[in-house]
Amino acid sequence: MERTTDDLRLDGNAAAGLLGEIFAFETTTAITICSGCDRASPVGTLVLYGQHMGAVLRCPGCGQVMMVVTRPHGEWWLDLRGVRIMRVAAGPSRDQAR
Amino acid sequence: MTEGADSGPRLVWREAEVLAVVAETASARSITLRVPDWPGHAAGQHVDVRLTADDGYQAQRSYSIASPPEQADIVLTVERVEDGEVSSYLTEETRPGDRLELRGPIGGYFTWTGTLPGPLQLVGGGSGIVPLMAMLRHRANERTRPAARLLSSWRTRDAIIYRDELERLASDDPQLAVVHTLTRESPPGWSGPRGRIDADMLRAFAYAPEQQPRLYVCGPTPFVEAVADALVQLGHAPECIKTERFGPTGDR
Numbered sequence: 541m542e543r544t545t546d547d548l549r550l551d552g553n554a555a556a557g558l559l560g561e562i563f564a565f566e567t568t569t570a571i572t573i574c575s576g577c578d579r580a581s582p583v584g585t586l587v588l589y590g591q592h593m594g595a596v597l598r599c600p601g602c603g604q605v606m607m608v609v610t611r612p613h614g615e616w617w618l619d620l621r622g623v624r625i626m627r628v629a630a631g632p633s634r635d636q637a638r
Numbered sequence: 639m640t641e642g643a644d645s646g647p648r649l650v651w652r653e654a655e656v657l658a659v660v661a662e663t664a665s666a667r668s669i670t671l672r673v674p675d676w677p678g679h680a681a682g683q684h685v686d687v688r689l690t691a692d693d694g695y696q697a698q699r700s701y702s703i704a705s706p707p708e709q710a711d712i713v714l715t716v717e718r719v720e721d722g723e724v725s726s727y728l729t730e731e732t733r734p735g736d737r738l739e740l741r742g743p744i745g746g747y748f749t750w751t752g753t754l755p756g757p758l759q760l761v762g763g764g765s766g767i768v769p770l771m772a773m774l775r776h777r778a779n780e781r782t783r784p785a786a787r788l789l790s791s792w793r794t795r796d797a798i799i800y801r802d803e804l805e806r807l808a809s810d811d812p813q814l815a816v817v818h819t820l821t822r823e824s825p826p827g828w829s830g831p832r833g834r835i836d837a838d839m840l841r842a843f844a845y846a847p848e849q850q851p852r853l854y855v856c857g858p859t860p861f862v863e864a865v866a867d868a869l870v871q872l873g874h875a876p877e878c879i880k881t882e883r884f885g886p887t888g889d890r
């Protein structure tokens with residue numbers, strides 16, 4: 541796993557609020573398949589840099605950038621460059637599940 | 639992998655009312671909030687709190703929910719960090735009757751429900767204990783409880799959050815073990831371990847890989863990474879280790 545001294549290194553759990561503004565499904569349990577190394581990772585385990593102004597989510601296996609989320613002018617820009625597949629459970633509604 | 643996986647409305651900001659503020663330690667406060675139309679939560683989830691200054695400047699941070707799903711009003715426990723913008727406000731300025739903007743519950747990965755098999759191994763550093771406490775409180779309300787252990791790391795004895803409640807929970811429950819380790823002091827009469835959580839300490843106080851525990855590790859980023867690495871080194875399967883990083887300092 542890539543190690544840097546960047547203070548802002550968090551994980552995908554901390555991006556759940558941000559992604560919850562875009563997606564109607566629970567993102568942290570969605571599985572991403574990395575296009576670089578084929579590793580399957582729940583979004584909650586991706587390595588997160590930055591949060592509010594723009595978030596970069598990297599693969600915990602090979603460090604490649606999986607997603608970049610920015611919001612330049614009241615619009616979400618979602619760059620999924622490193623995600624080959626995203627698997628989302630087809631389940632009950634958010635309210636029923638809790 | 640279906641825990642917490644669901645679909646539903648997008649997250650919205652809600653206004654919450656502060657019902658109570660309780661000092662847990664010199665620097666940590668538990669804030670009870672009434673949130674209109676709160677949909678309920680799972681142990682381990684968090685909320686985002688947003689503060690807006692008079693000039694419109696906004697700051698937003700995440701805080702884990704400390705209260706169990708059984709409780710309607712939610713409780714956040716916030717530890718003041720030196721020069722912290724949001725934590726200082728929440729621990730020093732916030733009073734009952736105040737209103738805060740928040741959204742949630744958020745996250746489905748770092749959650750525990752009583753239905754999951756296997757003993758529960760919780761490892762926390764500092765305020766990383768908050769979501770783990772929601773799990774222990776939830777567990778205490780369940781009829782059938784898996785065995786559970788909490789190993790938590792603190793700088794000093796006085797910094798330990800929820801110390802009395804944890805002692806009470808453990809003394810009522812032979813299936814629950816609570817161990818605190820101190821990294822910065824060795825107070826007289828301290829019988830617990832001292833020093834950082836490493837492979838040796840995990841070998842001594844945590845479930846072994848053969849017991850197939852469900853592992854939850856939460857705290858400052860360097861703490862979480864060091865503990866997760868040590869667990870893998872001990873032979874725990876990486877997919878059984880759930881982690882949540884709280885942020886910068888690893889100074890535990």
Ligand SMILES: Cc1cc2nc3c(=O)[nH]c(=O)nc-3n(C[C@H](O)[C@H](O)[C@H](O)COP(=O)(O)OP(=O)(O)OC[C@H]3O[C@@H](n4cnc5c(N)ncnc54)[C@H](O)[C@@H]3O)c2cc1C
Nearest residue numbers: 554699700701702716717722723724725765768884885886
């Ligand atoms: C998913 C998630 C859940 C969280 N749950 C909780 C919780 O239940 N209780 C809680 O008290 N905190 C929690 N945090 C941390 C919280 O979101 C803030 O990072 C923390 O309160 C500091 O914010 P601040 O605005 O006061 O400090 P800032 O103004 O952002 O930073 C001030 C200084 O403190 C340092 N700093 C920032 N964050 C932390 C931190 N977490 N620990 C130590 N030093 C820090 C910064 O590097 C800087 O030097 C959680 C974080 C995440 C991602």
Ligand SMILES: [Zn+2]
Nearest residue numbers: 574577599602
């Ligand atoms: Zn990869």
